[in-house]
Amino acid sequence: MGSRAEGEGCAEPDAYLMRAGYALEGDGGCIADARRHAVAFLDQVHTDHHLHIPARTRDLTQLVVSELVTNARKYAPGPVLMELRITARAVDVVVWDSDPTVPVPRAADPGRIGQHGLEIVKAAAKDLFIEQEPVGKRVTARLALSDPASSDTAARPLA
Known part of the structure; x- marks a missing residue:
């Protein structure tokens, strides 16, 4: 499931350690x-690759998943696909x-109720x-594994 460096037997720093894709139903529980898929994915990365996932990154991953999937369900008819990818440095949430309409962040307006999803993700x-596809669009949010609140400057494998 993970990418390997040619001939080295170990993952390159920017190679995907793991990827997983999900087709989400259009019902209210999707x-x-x-979010459950995202948590399970990060738990699996930790188990399989012994990669430290800071609590902040776990929380932000769930938040970004919620916002991007909510926007897709709200504004696009049909299916929603989500892919989660991880390197030694970042988690990608792809929806x-x-x-095909590319979303545009709205100007800040503290009086506006709702429609803050893209602002939150940014x-x-x-x-x-954000990439237009032959059918639809793909939105990718990259979240750093480093936790700026701690003294760590990069994700580290657990001993």
């Missing part, structure tokens, strides 16, 4: 299902939906990529 993510 957002909670997506595909069938609407604030939480290290990088945000």
Whole structure:
């Protein structure tokens, strides 16, 4: 399931250690299902690769999953696909939906109720990529594994 460096037998720093894809149903429980998939994915990474996942990154991953899947369900008809990928440095949350319209963050407005999802994702993510596809679009939020609140500057394997 993980990527390996050619001839070295170990993962490169930016190679995906693990990837998983999920087709999400359009019912009301799909957002909670997506969050559960994210937690299970991070737990599996920790178990299989002994990679330290800071609590902040776990929480932000669930938040970003919630926001991106909510937006996809709200604004795009049809299926929603989610892929989770992880390197030694970052977690990618990728959500595909069938609407080709590229979302645009709205100007800050403390009086506005709702429609803050993309603003939240931009604030939480290290990088945000939005790509139009032949059908629909793909939104990728990259979350750093380092926890700026601690003295760690990068994710580290557990001993």
